Amino acid sequence: MKTQLSSGSRRTRGIRAAVIGAGVLALALSGCAGQGSGGGGNDGAADAGGKVSLTFWNGFTGPDGPALQKVISDFNASQDEVEVTAEIMPWDTLYQKVLTAVAGNDGPDIVAMSAGRMPQFAQQGMFAPVDDYYSDSANDSGALNEAAINASVFDGVNYGVPVNFTPMMMYYNKDLFQAAGLDPDAPPTTWDEFAAMVPKLTVDENGDGKPEQYATALGDHETVPVFMSLPWGTGGGIVSDDGKTSMLGDPATLDALNFWVDLVKDQKASPLGLSGADADKLFLTGKAATEIVGPWMTTGFDEAGLNYGIAPPPAGPDSDAILGDVVSMGVTAGADDATKKAAYKFFAYWNSADGQITWASGSGFPPNRADVADKVTESPYPAIFGAEDVASRAKILLAGVAPGGTIGETIFWPSLQKALNGDGTVDSIFPAASDAVQAELDK
Structure with a gap:
């Protein structure tokens, strides 16, 4: 490999x-x-x-x-x-x-x-x-x-x-949840619960197709690789646990990517083209109801006066693994x-x-x-991010995989951006991307 x-x-x-x-x-x-x-x-x-x-x-x-x-x-x-x-x-x-x-x-x-x-x-x-x-x-x-x-x-x-x-956690804006008629103390715990909230948390007041508020801020480049970890939720992944086999073309991985690409591209759960800094700013300014990110942002969110809660990211149908950084x-x-x-x-x-x-x-x-x-x-945050029931779910992405950076930068993120921009479907883009990942693993 x-x-x-x-x-x-x-x-x-x-x-x-x-x-x-x-x-x-x-x-x-x-x-x-x-x-x-x-x-x-x-x-x-x-x-x-x-x-x-x-x-x-x-x-x-x-x-x-x-x-x-x-x-x-x-x-x-x-x-x-x-x-x-x-x-x-x-x-x-x-x-x-x-x-x-x-x-x-x-x-x-x-x-x-x-x-x-x-x-x-x-x-x-x-x-x-x-x-x-x-x-x-x-x-x-x-x-x-x-x-x-x-x-x-x-x-x-x-x-x-x-x-x-640290595990990544979901920050959620309680004021935006309440304004949407949602319980500010009951963040989504599953993908399906989150998907059901998207129409309420994504707000396009003038109907021009450009929401003034989004359900989440989910980066697709230069960001903590939350999107790369989402296939875990359906039993998929980027590579196998032993680091030898690409999983980007597996049905389980495609199911996860189809679910989230649909939410972002078609249901406008998040803007397209967000970097990590863009996602942070969107949540910081009250224009996104949720963001999955690490504890380094708590000080900034506190200084912005946000009324937010912190909860584990919604669990997938087959796994509740959380991206660990x-x-x-x-x-x-x-x-x-x-x-x-x-x-x-x-x-x-x-x-x-x-x-x-x-x-x-x-x-x-x-x-x-x-x-x-x-x-x-x-600070209360170390106890929240370090809680045993959270830390035990944390999983490291691409641990021990030498071409991990190349896989992300030159294969996964460009493929994701194509799918999000409508330049092909998940099912047509990612099997080919999987072949490219395998080629990197086999070098």
Whole structure:
């Protein structure tokens, strides 16, 4: 299924090919904003006093950014051996530029990214294995959520340490529910219940075919891959659980996609062409009654004064699995011993009891370790997102699948957009897309 990097020559060719591709894309998109300045040098430069300086690239540009910076500041103040500097940029920008920067020895020492993307970059040789981090009892990894740890495993090797782990939840606007004659304390629990609410929650006052209000805000590109997880509800999926077989053409997958494409395209449950940022804005401004997203948006929704509730996403007819989101951080390949040791010191602090209490309290994410859950009292959201009956339903999308990023960006999302725009039906588009996915898996 995957290209094995068993020799230095093959690994080098993989890196060169990836760097060329990333470089072309970076040039094409050189106008993107929010790009960091690099400067980590990939060598954990030490100052005259022996302190190791680490550059940490990540994409926490949202309301959770200050919480991340708070943990970093606390870590820097807690000791005098390591100094971490965060460079924050949009996730898509990070993915575009990181391979080129690392290969040029002008990139970060630590990189955070979706655990689902880590196999792709690990296969390209960008990350150093971190199994020795987990084997060191001093790092207290036994307290961490096991699913969060395993999310960054590729070909039996772990390349990441969790930054966060959270299920996606459904935010719903209670005022819009009440205005539609719906019980504001009874959000939909199944797909059929949600579908029955769509005609009431999608409002086209002047009948021009462009609703002023939508039942939901469901992104179809540059977004948390909620749409990609929906086939789980009918027993389908993008790939099989073992990561070897495409499932995009399976009847169960087609059933799910037909259900949701019909809701969005024909019943106008959501606008077409929403990015993740667009979806957030639509809910934030009271123009969408629901949105499935993570806890990083709670601060923004609170500041907007929304009267909202949070509930598990509606369950499908065959499964109530919920998309789980894991962000992991890894050490870039080629790091010397001092850099790796310094990075591990930061990782251990991040996932310590103090670090996780600070992170969860400030961000709304559930802590990565259950033994501090009752100590997170400043925010109600970690308990909501980390509730056992919710967390037990969480499932990681494309875990351990090296071409997962390619499958999403070049196959699934473009195919979905064609179906939503009426450029073919689900049944005509996705079997061909399934063949393309299988070709990626077989490389």
